[in-house]
Amino acid sequence: EAQVTQNPRYLITVTGKKxxxxxxxxxxxxxxxxxxxxxxxxxxxxxxxxxxxxxxKGDVPEGYKVSRKEKRNFPLILESxxxxxxxxxxxxxxxxxxxxxxxxxxxxxxxV
Amino acid sequence: EDKxxxxxxxxxxxxxxTVTLNCSYExxxxxxxxxxxxxxxxxxFLFMLTSSGIEKKSGRLSSILDKKELFSIxxxxxxxxxxxxxxxxxxxxxxxxxxxxxxxxxxxxxx
Numbered sequence: 001e002a003q004v005t006q007n008p009r010y011l012i013t014v015t016g017k018k019x020x021x022x023x024x025x026x027x028x029x030x031x032x033x034x035x036x037x038x039x040x041x042x043x044x045x046x047x048x049x050x051x052x053x054x055x056x057k058g059d060v061p062e063g064y065k066v067s068r069k070e071k072r073n074f075p076l077i078l079e080s081x082x083x084x085x086x087x088x089x090x091x092x093x094x095x096x097x098x099x100x101x102x103x104x105x106x107x108x109x110x111x112v
Numbered sequence: 113e114d115k116x117x118x119x120x121x122x123x124x125x126x127x128x129x130t131v132t133l134n135c136s137y138e139x140x141x142x143x144x145x146x147x148x149x150x151x152x153x154x155x156x157f158l159f160m161l162t163s164s165g166i167e168k169k170s171g172r173l174s175s176i177l178d179k180k181e182l183f184s185i186x187x188x189x190x191x192x193x194x195x196x197x198x199x200x201x202x203x204x205x206x207x208x209x210x211x212x213x214x215x216x217x218x219x220x221x222x223x
Contacts, residue, residue, distance in 0.1 A: 031209045033209070033210070035211075035213075040215065041215070042200075042213045042214060042215040042216060043155075043200065043202075043211070043213040044213070045210050045211065048209065048210060050209070058210060059210075090154060090155070092211075094209065099160070100146055100157035100160050101146070101157065101211065102157070103148075103154040103155050103156070104154060105153050105154045106153040106154055
């Protein structure tokens with residue numbers, strides 16, 4: 001079954017404690033990206049990757065890092081989380097051809 | 113600066129009603145406009161529109177894009193309680209693959 005898997009689904013952590021949210025896809029898609037969704041602000045892109053070892057900043061990259069060492073995985077790293085990074089995070093993928101994006105189930109992150 | 117504006121923000125209708133959701137945008141050069149439905153968690157893909165005036169249809173849902181007037185509409189006929197969700201409109205930019213999302217329309221269908 002084609003899917004985008006995010007882990008964890010929920011995470012509560014403390015300010016400054018490094019964390020990683022994983023995203024894995026089994027569709028061999030080249031493009032992967034991370035979005036955060038906040039009330040009143042909608043979905044905003046954090047980082048994206050066009051292929052292995054190719055990553056670039058989205059609209060709100062501050063405080064985040066990513067890596068793309070293999071095609072299927074695109075982890076989102078928060079080196080020193082802060083409360084303003086409390087949000088709902090989505091990983092999204094798509095192939096190069098002109099199809100819609102597939103979203104993961106989301107990760108609800110709370111930083112206290 | 114909002115480049116994708118959805119209206120209304122929120123809507124409550126009775127089962128069986130027909131609803132029209134609007135998405136207007138300012139960007140003139142883009143690859144496609146996409147509609148998503150978001151229930152509890154992940155947005156699920158509904159339509160992708162690239163050409164003006166061509167209606168996409170799936171069951172009770174349909175959508176059309178007007179590139180001249182810079183808007184798209186999503187129609188839902190004979191609404192059901194299962195249509196209750198947030199409907200998101202997004203533009204895929206001309207360069208790269210990023211999506212610019214609107215803030216969504218929250219639809220509640222009451223029995």
